Amino acid sequence: MSERNTMLLEKQAKNGTSKYMLERCASVNEYYDIAFKVMLLGDSSVGKTCVLVRFKDGAFLGGNFIATVGIDFRNKVVDVDNLKVKLQIWDTAGQERFRSVTHAYYRDAQALLLLYDITSKMSFDNIRAWLTEIHEYAQKDVVIMLLGNKADVAAERVVKTEDGERLAKEYGVPFMETSAKTGVNVELAFLAIAKELKHRATQQQNEPKFQIHDYIEAQKHKSSCCGHM
Numbered sequence: 267m268s269e270r271n272t273m274l275l276e277k278q279a280k281n282g283t284s285k286y287m288l289e290r291c292a293s294v295n296e297y298y299d300i301a302f303k304v305m306l307l308g309d310s311s312v313g314k315t316c317v318l319v320r321f322k323d324g325a326f327l328g329g330n331f332i333a334t335v336g337i338d339f340r341n342k343v344v345d346v347d348n349l350k351v352k353l354q355i356w357d358t359a360g361q362e363r364f365r366s367v368t369h370a371y372y373r374d375a376q377a378l379l380l381l382y383d384i385t386s387k388m389s390f391d392n393i394r395a396w397l398t399e400i401h402e403y404a405q406k407d408v409v410i411m412l413l414g415n416k417a418d419v420a421a422e423r424v425v426k427t428e429d430g431e432r433l434a435k436e437y438g439v440p441f442m443e444t445s446a447k448t449g450v451n452v453e454l455a456f457l458a459i460a461k462e463l464k465h466r467a468t469q470q471q472n473e474p475k476f477q478i479h480d481y482i483e484a485q486k487h488k489s490s491c492c493g494h495m
């Protein structure tokens with residue numbers, strides 16, 4: 267981390283001008299400058315665990331579906347403008363019976379990735395209910411991103427890309443389609459979140475605001491030449 271960034275973060279922490287955590291980890295393996303909590307939400311079997319495993323380990327969990335019980339988390343440190351940003355990513359159980367457990371974790375999250383499955387109309391229709399729940403339990407300024415997962419299964423698609431885009435626009439949240447199987451857009455989703463949170467935490471008054479929508483569109487176009495759904 268540059269000296270300027272260190273001073274800036276320390277100043278913000280001292281003044282209480284940053285709502286975000288400033289943490290230092292002594293372990294060499296897990297060194298980071300700043301940490302954020304991110305939660306994965308959405309119906310059971312939309313692919314939350316698989317998206318997390320794809321991002322963390324670059325692998326796909328195929329085979330038999332094992333539903334998440336309760337809640338679990340994994341850490342990943344990413345570089346954002348010379349800062350080491352630790353994302354502590356909470357994987358929640360989509361099943362209704364675990365809802366009261368996961369509600370308790372909403373308050374601490376700075377970002378929420380809300381997933382539906384493009385081959386399940388019900389998981390898409392339930393997104394409005396998820397957003398209502400988010401507004402009830404999460405912080406007011408939480409960063410929300412909508413993801414239409416399983417984009418690789420084109421033959422079974424029942425939710426059009428435009429429908430996802432329209433819903434995201436209605437709620438003013440960024441949107442993209444992902445595939446935990448091929449990896450398409452998975453890293454982009456987490457990096458966009460990391461950048462948004464880092465900018466919010468370190469931004470100075472005269473600096474231009476980070477535009478997450480513009481960033482995602484630019485990156486999607488960049489990768490569309492060679493990205494495979």
Ligand SMILES: Nc1nc2c(ncn2[C@@H]2O[C@H](COP(=O)(O)OP(=O)(O)OP(=O)(O)O)[C@@H](O)[C@H]2O)c(=O)[nH]1
Pocket residue numbers: 308309310311312313314315316317327328329330331332333334335358359360361415416417418419444445446447448
């Ligand atoms: N083709 C395809 N299958 C996927 C993708 N993501 C997940 N799956 C499959 O969908 C099933 C459910 O995936 P999970 O990641 O366990 O779903 P979840 O949302 O974590 O489910 P809960 O833990 O019950 O909330 C598994 O059989 C995965 O292999 C994807 O991008 N493409």
